[in-house]
Structure formats: structure tokens, C-alpha cells
Amino acid sequence: MHKLKAITPLGKAEPAIDCIGALTITEVVDRAMASVASREGQTRALRQKLFEKTGLSLPEVSQSTQANPYAAFWSGPNQWMITAAHDDHEGLAAELKSQLGDCASVVEQTDGWCWFEVSGDTASSLFERLTNAPLREMQNGTALRTTLEHLSVFIWRFSADRVAVIGPRSSAGSLHHALVAAAKSIA
Numbered sequence: 001m002h003k004l005k006a007i008t009p010l011g012k013a014e015p016a017i018d019c020i021g022a023l024t025i026t027e028v029v030d031r032a033m034a035s036v037a038s039r040e041g042q043t044r045a046l047r048q049k050l051f052e053k054t055g056l057s058l059p060e061v062s063q064s065t066q067a068n069p070y071a072a073f074w075s076g077p078n079q080w081m082i083t084a085a086h087d088d089h090e091g092l093a094a095e096l097k098s099q100l101g102d103c104a105s106v107v108e109q110t111d112g113w114c115w116f117e118v119s120g121d122t123a124s125s126l127f128e129r130l131t132n133a134p135l136r137e138m139q140n141g142t143a144l145r146t147t148l149e150h151l152s153v154f155i156w157r158f159s160a161d162r163v164a165v166i167g168p169r170s171s172a173g174s175l176h177h178a179l180v181a182a183a184k185s186i187a
Contacts, residue, residue, distance in 0.1 A: 009114035009172035018180055021187030023120035025179050027172075028164070032086040033109040034093035038078040042103035053099040056082070064143045064156060073143035073156055081109065081154070081166075114172035116179060119162045122186055127163065129182045131155065135163065149178040 008015050008029050015027040036058075038046040047058050055067040058080050064073040069089065072082045084092050093108035100106060118126060127135040133146045133155050143156040151174065153167040167175045 009169045020183040023183045026117045028115040032089045032092035035107045037105045045103040
């Protein structure tokens with residue numbers, strides 16, 4: 001029997017936590033993710049089914065919504081990313097597919113992305129050095145697709161001092177390095 005051991009996107013046994021000045025950068029590994037795209041002419045049916053089955057409303061452009069245990073953010077025209085606690089929803093994509101039927105295409109995304117949470121009073125200053133996303137003007141719950149260090153990422157603002165950065169898992173090391181270097185520059 002194989003003795004496989006799960007590793008984080010940064011290739012470690014445990015998630016990275018970096019405390020630099022007033023900031024904490026945490027590698028988040030406890031979220032399941034699935035992309036949901038409405039099929040041709042099915043957006044209204046998708047919205048209705050998802051709400052009936054989960055209580056989750058699909059967000060509008062650049063927004064996010066929550067209905068425990070789920071959260072969602074807009075990722076493109078008629079496309080959303082849905083997240084939930086990994087321990088309780090490891091099969092999130094299959095779960096959503098069975099609930100949504102033929103009105104949506106659902107794809108497992110958990111291992112395709114890395115997720116870092118940046119928290120602290122100087123979070124806005126950090127992101128001013130890395131991206132053109134207007135973090136200081138963004139409302140809580142805003143989720144934008146933008147670039148950070150030449151990488152396509154989602155920036156999801158939870159509060160003025162708590163922001164998630166979600167990027168391609170294959171670029172986790174580069175993304176982490178950019179966040180840490182910018183944090184050191186303002187520490």
C-alpha cells in the first residue's frame with residue numbers, strides 16, 4: 001500500500017505562517033473549492049437551485065456571498081468559485097454537481113489553487129506595492145480578479161485588515177515570496 005502524505009501548496013507538511021511587522025501571512029489549506037458555471041440559458045435556474053439546496057445566493061460582479069458553511073465569489077461572466085470547509089466538504093464539487101444537475105458545469109478546484117490570507121493593520125499598504133487593485137476603496141466582501149507580480153489572482157477583501165489572495169498552485173512559491181518581500185519592505 002502506498003504511504004502518501006499530503007503537502008501544502010508550498011510543499012510543506014504544515015501551512016506556512018509568516019509574522020512580519022504588523023502583518024501575518026498565512027497559507028490556507030482548509031478550504032475546498034469548486035468552480036460553477038451556468039450552462040447556456042440556465043443562469044436563473046442555477047441561482048434558484050443553489051439557493052434552494054444550500055441557502056447560498058450567487059454574487060454579482062466582483063462580489064462575494066456567504067451562507068454557512070458555504071461562501072462564493074464571482075470569477076467571470078456566469079462563473080463563480082464556491083468554497084467550504086475542507087474537512088466537512090472534501091467532495092464539494094461532487095456535492096454541488098448532484099444538487100445542481102444539468103443547469104451548471106461544476107469542476108473541482110481545491111488542489112489547483114493556493115490561498116494566502118494577509119491580516120494586519122498595514123494590509124492595504126502591502127497590496128499597494130503588489131497590485132493595482134484599489135484595496136483601500138474596496139468594500140468588505142469584494143473579490144476581484146487582478147494581477148499580482150505578473151500572476152493572475154483573486155483578491156478577496158474580508159475586512160480592512162484581512163484579505164485573501166488566491167492564485168495558481170503552481171505559482172505558490174512565487175506568490176508567497178512576493179507577499180513576504182513586500183511585507184518586509186513596510187515592516
